[in-house]
Amino acid sequence: MGATKSDFFTDNQNELAILTKALGHPARIAIIEYLLKVNACICGDIVNELPLSQPTVSQHLKELKNAGLIKGSIEGNAICYCINESGFEKIKVFFQHIETHLEKRNNECC
Amino acid sequence: MGATKSDFFTDNQNELAILTKALGHPARIAIIEYLLKVNACICGDIVNELPLSQPTVSQHLKELKNAGLIKGSIEGNAICYCINESGFEKIKVFFQHIETHLEKRNNECC
DNA sequence: AATCTATATCGTAATATTGCAATATAAAAA
């Protein structure tokens, strides 16, 4: 027990959960917001920006990258990070789906 | 160690993290999708729909409710659950913010 | 009142996440 029963859910449900879970931490929201502001930066910039140690920031970056929300490219001895649009595109589709449903039914809730 | 340093982030960052974190599990994505489909239902319906026990479903519903993504109203001895639009509205604003930024900068990434 | 139905809560085990010091890796600069 304790492990998520991913096998019993659809690929789409698991994929969406991975994306939203990756956003489910204030540090990672802050990283995304920072990347939106500066467009691209290196890990050290984020370490200076956030109240977290370098290993912790590196770990959060790894999670965002694994989820497909950011991408990093080697730039000399540093790594340049930026938003990965395709990850956000998938979430966008999900929320558009929600929007459509909510607009149709006029909040005729229980 | 181990606890999230919420105090060091903005209210908005923490709020967004709570909302996205609540969506960060395939069972909870499945619950939201089911609620979109049927508009409103009781806990037992979701238990029949998902491969999870009643206590586990009840716990997931509680998390979605605490995050502000669903709401429940007492209906006899059952509880009727449905989508809470205001929660999704907040996430929508965040993603619109992202959209705007990504459109401006023409993916001139590193 | 006794029973049924529907949910919530408690307790607990398994697992995952968060955070950081210490250390490893690897390219750049001296």
Add this chain to the structure above:
DNA sequence: TTTTTATATTGCAATATTACGATATAGATT
């Protein structure tokens, strides 16, 4: 080549999440 700079990885402790059996709660039904 030694040192500096930038990032990743390892190891570990604290905490949180996931899941469910057992049980509690509370309204409906008989």
